[in-house]
Amino acid sequence: MKTARRRRWIGWTFLVLALLAVYAVGVEPRWTATRRIEASVPGWSRPPLKVAVASDWHITRRPLGAMTLDRAAAIVAQINAANPDVVLLPGDFIAGDGDPASRGEPDAQEIAAVLGKLRAPLGVYAVLGNHDWWADGPAVAEALKRRGIQVLENDAREIDAGLWVAGIGDHMTGHSNPVRTVAAVPPRAHALVVMHDPASLLDLPAVQGLAVAGHMHAGQVRLPGHGALITPGRAPRSWSYGWVDHRGLQAWVTSGLGTSILPVRFNARPEWVLLVVGAAAG
Template sequence: MRRWFGRLVRLLLVLVGALLLLAVWSVLIEPRWVAQRRFDVSVSGWDGPPGLKVAVASDWHMGQDALRSVMTLDRARAIVADINAAQPDVVLLPGDFIFGRGEDGTTPEQVAEVLGQLRATHGVYAVLGNHDWWTNGPRFTQALRAAGVTVLQNDAVPLPGTSVWVVGIGDRMTGHSDPVQALRRVPAGAETLTFMHDPASARQLPRDSGLTVAAHTHGGQVWIPFHGSIVAPHGWPVKQTHGWVRVNRRTLYITSGLGVSIYPVRLNMRPEWVMFTIKAAVRPDETAGAPGGPTAARS
């Protein structure tokens, strides 16, 4: 009996130790272990610049508290430096730049000062997320534009010196999403770089015409094998909160984002920024999201 009790105690100690290690990992390590993912994307009929490098960095959720918000302004500056070192041609920022609603004292101007340090040959483009609107959407728009970032609110602009258009779709949760309006200026058949905060906005988009990316989900922040994320926003499928997914007639990439929201935890779902290199497909099946299409290098 005594031997059985001793084994039980040892087992309980091992379990407690494992849970403590898991807690340390998911709270202190993984939320700060940023992945730099790279994808080669083949697009059928691509007539934009060959090898166009598009960096995507979303859901920064910048704040003051290094434990609660994780993404301090200084950490964000370091990530900006990493993105700049990769020499992107275009940077897309799909929203949620601030933690909470700025109640910790973080201001849109402080966030914009950090993001304004991003550099790309053809420009830096942003859409606002729900947290940005909850804080102060017009103030965020003004601050980002003053910092040199092009903010698109259901609008599109031609990528300088190319035949490609950048399409920015507004946030769905706060009632600012209008994909039809966003595409109104895009010429028929033009290639696009389409980005949005909420992937649900893609349900109203026509067939693929380039690269499409979304954010908002954080990959649930915790990913359970064979199940998916532990949470997904407003009914979105838990198995489609990260990576390449098909929405109606369009393939899009949903990024896990850089920061955290609600709880400062990540487990099996690293924060990330992504670099897409776009080239013309040489076979009909070599398109974004298809077998033989995008390939990834992870770090």
């Protein structure tokens, strides 16, 4: 009887694990969430601003890859339908390492042709991620620019009176220079700071506004009560997803859209986010 009971338990255990594997590979990576989040900024005196944030696309042709060119086009349509005032793209458009074309993956031109259909009256702005640099950073940046996406690498642009977008280079590949980036923003202006890796927050000087980042993928696998199993780079594991308060600046670290290394997500749904930025209470 004990042997039969043990076999049943083993059978049920394997069944549960198999179902979890099917879900983590076949369901959750394709179950993209659209999140609308209210964000309060001290001293904000302009009307509410709708900021769409879509990071870590990792567009691929791999059989188990979730973010194909067609799915990316569908997400672009969803973002446009939300009528954002500005769109921020925190990097990692390329999947894998090295030249994507040699691996049979979509190259920068194909990806930019899809993302170039994003529309917002105040513009679409991007920074490059580590995978973009591992492919060919200048080529990725040039492809995006040709499609009307402004690429800011440690630079800032005024997009409305007193409102700036500041883009910080990738931390993991040594391109991050937050001090130089923020120096371009006038002292009394508000800034939307976009970075790929939240580790750039560690060196970010004081700035008015809010920040967004990606790179962490919410760990791709998050266990209840523990959080992300593994996170890349220098940023603390507690920064793997959601709001981060660092030196008085609020930063949203998004889970991103695609997957990296393994085509798996568990308790870490892909997302794009619409931040509605307004004045802080009081």
